[in-house]
Amino acid sequence: MITKPKGCHDIYGMEARKWKYVEQVIDALMEKYHYNYMRTPIFESTELFHRGVGESTDIVTKETYDFVDRGERAMTLRPEGTAGIVRSYIENKMYGDATQPVKIYYNGTMYRYERPQSGRDRELTQFGVEVLGSDDPMVDAEVISIAVNLYKILGLKEIKVNINSLGDKESRDAYRKALIEYFTPHIDELCEDCKERLQKNPLRILDCKVDADLDLLKNAPTTLDYLNEESKNRFEKVKEYLGVLGIEAVVNPKIVRGLDYYNHTVFEVEAKVEGFGAQNVLGGGGRYNSLVDQLGGPETPCMGFATGIGRIVLALDKEEVELPVKDQVDAFIMYVNEEEKLHALYLAQELRLNGFAIETEYMNRGLKGQFKQADRLNSKYLIILNSDDLKENLITIKNNQTKEEEKIDMDYLIYYLDEHVEEEEALHFGHEELHECDDDCDCDGHCHHHEEER
RNA sequence: GCGGUAUUGGUGAAGUGGUUAACACGCCGGAUUGUGGCUCCGGUAUGCGUGGGUUCGAUCCCCACAUUCCGCCCCA
Numbered sequence: 001m002i003t004k005p006k007g008c009h010d011i012y013g014m015e016a017r018k019w020k021y022v023e024q025v026i027d028a029l030m031e032k033y034h035y036n037y038m039r040t041p042i043f044e045s046t047e048l049f050h051r052g053v054g055e056s057t058d059i060v061t062k063e064t065y066d067f068v069d070r071g072e073r074a075m076t077l078r079p080e081g082t083a084g085i086v087r088s089y090i091e092n093k094m095y096g097d098a099t100q101p102v103k104i105y106y107n108g109t110m111y112r113y114e115r116p117q118s119g120r121d122r123e124l125t126q127f128g129v130e131v132l133g134s135d136d137p138m139v140d141a142e143v144i145s146i147a148v149n150l151y152k153i154l155g156l157k158e159i160k161v162n163i164n165s166l167g168d169k170e171s172r173d174a175y176r177k178a179l180i181e182y183f184t185p186h187i188d189e190l191c192e193d194c195k196e197r198l199q200k201n202p203l204r205i206l207d208c209k210v211d212a213d214l215d216l217l218k219n220a221p222t223t224l225d226y227l228n229e230e231s232k233n234r235f236e237k238v239k240e241y242l243g244v245l246g247i248e249a250v251v252n253p254k255i256v257r258g259l260d261y262y263n264h265t266v267f268e269v270e271a272k273v274e275g276f277g278a279q280n281v282l283g284g285g286g287r288y289n290s291l292v293d294q295l296g297g298p299e300t301p302c303m304g305f306a307t308g309i310g311r312i313v314l315a316l317d318k319e320e321v322e323l324p325v326k327d328q329v330d331a332f333i334m335y336v337n338e339e340e341k342l343h344a345l346y347l348a349q350e351l352r353l354n355g356f357a358i359e360t361e362y363m364n365r366g367l368k369g370q371f372k373q374a375d376r377l378n379s380k381y382l383i384i385l386n387s388d389d390l391k392e393n394l395i396t397i398k399n400n401q402t403k404e405e406e407k408i409d410m411d412y413l414i415y416y417l418d419e420h421v422e423e424e425e426a427l428h429f430g431h432e433e434l435h436e437c438d439d440d441c442d443c444d445g446h447c448h449h450h451e452e453e454r
Numbered sequence: 455g456c457g458g459u460a461u462u463g464g465u466g467a468a469g470u471g472g473u474u475a476a477c478a479c480g481c482c483g484g485a486u487u488g489u490g491g492c493u494c495c496g497g498u499a500u501g502c503g504u505g506g507g508u509u510c511g512a513u514c515c516c517c518a519c520a521u522u523c524c525g526c527c528c529c530a
Contacts, residue, residue, distance in 0.1 A: 001503075003521055049530090058528050062455070080530040110530085115455080117524060126530095193527070201528095209526085258529055278525070306530080336488060369482075371490035384489070398489080405489085 007114070007122030009310075017325040018313050019125075023107060025153055026127050028427050033146060035105040035129055040084035042109065046074040051295060052083040053259055065111040065122075077111035081128045082291070082304055089132050090297035101133035107309070118277030119311050128285070128306030132292065135301035137234055140265040140287060141241035143303050147269050147283050148247050153429045154312065155321035158272040159282070162252035163238070166223055166263050167231035169290070175226035176202060186216050203256040222253035231264065238265050257284065261291040265303070271315040282315060283307025328378035330421045331397075333360040333385065334370045340385040347383070347395075347413075354414050356421065374400065380421060383413070 004010060011019055030037065046066055065077035078084055085104055089095065094102045107127040116122060129146055131139045144161065151159050166172050179202040187195060191210040198205065211217055227235065242249050249267070257266045266286035273280070285305025292300035316323065331351065335344040344360050351358045359377050361370050374382055382405075384396040395413060398405035399420070408416055 003503085006521070053530065058455090063528065063530090082530075112530080114528075115526090116522085117526090120529085204528090279529090281529090284530095334489085363482095366483080367488050368486085368490055372481095375491060382489085386488075396489090 005122065007116035007120075009121060009123070014325065014327065015313065017327065018316065018323055019309055021323050021325045022154060022309055022312055022316075023127070024427055025429070026105075026107060026150065028429070029146070029150060029153065030105045030129075033103070033142075035103040038085060038088070038104045038106050039108065040081075040088050040106065041078075042111075043075045043077050044084055044087065046076040048083050048087055048295070049076050049079060052086070052261070052291060063113050065113050079112050080110055081106050081108065081126055081306055082130060082288070083295075085130050085304075086132070086291055086295055086297070086302070089300075090292065090295060095133060095292075095298055095300060101131050101139070103129070103131050105129045117279070119279030119308075119314060121310065125309040126306045127309060128304060130302060130304035132300055132302045134303075135289065137237035137265075138241050139303045140238045141245060141247075143285065143305050144242060144249070144265075144267050145245045145247055147267075147285070147305050147307060150307070151269065151282065151312070154316060155323070156271065156282075156312075156315055156319060158319065160270045160272055161247060161249040161267060162255045162270065163242075163249045163265065163267040164223060164251060164253055164255040165227060165231060165235040165238075165265055166256065166286075167227040167235075168263055171223075171227045171231045172263060174228075175221070175223050178221050178226060179203065179205070182221055183216075189214065189216055201258075204258075206254045206256065223256070224251070224253055234264060255284075257286055261288045261294065262286045263289055267305070269307075271311075271318075273315055273318040276315065276318060279311070282311050326378070328357075328380065329359045330356040330379070330417060331358055331381040331383050332370070332374035332377060332379035333358060333383045334367065334374070335361065335385040336367055337387060339387055340390065343385050343390055347385075347410075351414065351417070356417055381417070 027037075046064075049064060064079050067075055067077075069075050085106065089102060089104075105128065108125065110124050110126050112122060112124070114120060114122060129143060131143060144163070148159070148161060167175070180198060183190065183194075183198055183202065183205060187198065189211075190198070190205070191208065194205045194208050194211055197208070205211070206217065206220060208217070224232075224235075239249065239251075255266050255268050257268075264287040266284070268284035269282050270280050271282050283305060284307075285303070287301070287303045289299075289301040292298065292302060333344045333348055335341050348358045348360050359374070359379060361373070363369075363373075365373060371382075379400055382398040382400055384398065384405075386396065389395060389407065390410075393410045394407050395410050396405055396407050397413070397416060
């Protein structure tokens with residue numbers, strides 16, 4: 001038997017419906033924030049990721065899906081969304097667009113050559129946003145709020161927002177230097193991995209699992225200690241704006257993100273869910289003001305974030321959130337003989353094209369079996385065809401909940417269903433879902449979060 | 455890249471180096487000759503992940519590989 005590639009998954013059935021629902025919410029939400037949907041290639045030149053990510057981490061050397069195509073070009077399946085977007089931004093000269101900043105969102109599969117574990121696959125689907133061209137701290141707050149609002153709208157309760165500031169390049173370099181100076185005299189107290197990190201990526205020592213309890217780590221200098229005045233003020237603004245949006249963000253100096261191109265605001269949203277495993281970060285992002293020019297474009301301040309759809313669905317499952325996804329049909333058309341089957345075939349098309357979800361029999365089951373099948377498919381109505389009745393243009397329609405049935409004229413069927421089948425509610429999200437108001441709070445967009453601000 | 459874990463039907467699973475691999479659910483059919491969801495009866499595995507090996511003989515023992523789940527490194 002041919003099996004699926006390691007770390008990949010087939011998503012089908014109810015799980016697929018949940019994915020689709022999450023993605024529908026994303027599309028609707030992005031419509032409101034007015035971010036533009038963008039699709040970029042699933043593979044790019046290997047060089048794009050090398051230059052974008054930098055050579056300092058393991059990512060480039062051992063965790064991408066690289067291949068050489070038939071034209072002997074070095075290609076890489078995209079491991080994340082930002083690089084492709086930025087490449088396109090530069091290539092299409094979007095920095096010249098009249099409507100600045102450029103606000104983009106994407107949703108697609110990413111590929112990482114890693115050993116699979118809980119919440120981490122080789123193929124994953126990520127939704128992300130990028131705002132290119134504005135350095136306003138309001139953008140930082142808005143991007144973070146998109147993440148938070150998405151999780152809230154979907155129904156996640158236990159989420160925690162961690163933010164930090166790495167400062168500008170000057171602050172960042174100063175901090176890195178300070179960390180190395182701080183740890184070097186104590187190198188023998190660190191674990192083997194951290195000894196290596198000290199030179200390669202000292203910020204990572206801060207969230208080492210082995211050394212986490214060491215006083216040495218707890219007392220280590222934080223990024224915040226090394227922010228220059230300008231960076232500090234900027235960070236204060238971001239926090240102020242988040243407050244206005246009613247978002248509780250915990251300043252966590254351990255949030256450093258892995259890549260060099262981040263500066264200023266970085267954030268992660270965690271799911272505080274029981275049994276979520278080691279990969280409990282739902283999504284994260286930050287500001288990357290140096291990436292565009294690093295990839296050959298003009299200096300452009302940018303802010304973005306990305307989140308894994310699979311992890312969201314997993315978190316929703318763990319929290320036992322009931323999603324409005326149901327697998328049901330409006331009517332099941334039953335028949336037994338060939339003559340009735342012809343009517344069933346035609347009628348099914350007629351009703352479907354008039355907007356009803358219709359199932360019918362394809363397995364040559366007996367009438368009894370068809371009843372069972374209709375139940376399994378959660379059919380609201382049963383349409384039972386009978387040769388004798390058909391001669392008089394009559395059909396039997398039975399409500400599968402009340403069990404009431406009646407014979408009606410075939411020509412009346414569409415009107416009958418129109419009257420009896422309820423419309424699906426359109427996707428919407430009111431602000432009551434975004435704010436945690438009391439039951440008797442009749443706030444009109446000004447609930448206690450806002451009150452406290454004033 | 456490193457370490458641990460598991461792999462029996464559509465599903466949940468029991469089991470043994472030796473004729474026909476429990477049991478349950480599901481599914482199909484019948485009792486009920488075109489109106490069901492209860493009940494009763496009957497049927498339902500390309501044979502135990504793949505490939506080698508040990509053995510007179512392996513689903514059960516050994517090896518390799520694949521995949522699963524979990525952890526480390528890394529985390530975009």
